[in-house]
Amino acid sequence: MKTLNIIPLPYAYEELEPVISRKIMELHHDKHYVAYVNGANAALEKPEKNREVMRDFSFNYNGAKLHELFFANLIKASENNMPTGNILEAINSNFVSFDNFKKEFSQAAVSVEGSGWAVLWKDEENNLMIGQLEKHNLLGMNGMKPILVLDVWEHAYYLDYLNDRKTFVDNFWKIINWNDVEKRYL
Ligand code: FE
Numbered sequence: 215m216k217t218l219n220i221i222p223l224p225y226a227y228e229e230l231e232p233v234i235s236r237k238i239m240e241l242h243h244d245k246h247y248v249a250y251v252n253g254a255n256a257a258l259e260k261p262e263k264n265r266e267v268m269r270d271f272s273f274n275y276n277g278a279k280l281h282e283l284f285f286a287n288l289i290k291a292s293e294n295n296m297p298t299g300n301i302l303e304a305i306n307s308n309f310v311s312f313d314n315f316k317k318e319f320s321q322a323a324v325s326v327e328g329s330g331w332a333v334l335w336k337d338e339e340n341n342l343m344i345g346q347l348e349k350h351n352l353l354g355m356n357g358m359k360p361i362l363v364l365d366v367w368e369h370a371y372y373l374d375y376l377n378d379r380k381t382f383v384d385n386f387w388k389i390i391n392w393n394d395v396e397k398r399y400l
Contacts, residue, residue, distance in 0.1 A: 217255045219284050235374050247285075253275075257270045277355075287391055288391055299396060300399065320384070323364045323386075326346050326347075330366060335358040342399075364386055
């Protein structure tokens with residue numbers, strides 16, 4: 215298998231302020247994400263028969279790929295940030311309304327137990343579903359593709375929000391790059 219490359223952030227570290235500080239983005243990208251890429255690549259070099267190596271690889275590989283997606287899903291903050299076009303239509307038809315989707319996705323994010331993610335999945339027929347991942351890889355859905363993810367590990371918000379995960383989740387809606395999400399949906 216090919217080793218993973220470190221993908222640079224598609225914007226400056228301070229671009230997401232005040233929703234996410236430069237300090238968090240530096241640590242999140244350069245330390246946490248890079249550690250998952252390195253961890254996945256290190257596991258690849260070990261004999262794959264070992265069950266512990268496979269666990270280690272799954273954790274780190276999924277961690278690396280989720281962070282790639284998370285960073286790509288974000289953009290400079292704007293008030294009234296909303297999806298439009300095809301992705302808005304899809305959200306309305308799967309979740310009744312955007313407000314309802316926002317409420318359900320936020321609840322999923324706030325209620326992740328311990329470290330994990332809220333995920334918007336699409337299935338092979340482009341139906342949408344909200345889910346959670348524990349750590350990076352538990353509760354995953356085979357055949358479903360994540361198109362929008364929210365990292366709710368403490369390292370994603372603690373320096374800015376302390377233990378107030380809910381406010382971080384509320385502010386997340388200002389920095390979603392809906393063009394990126396739509397591109398992954400289509
Ligand atoms: Fe993270």
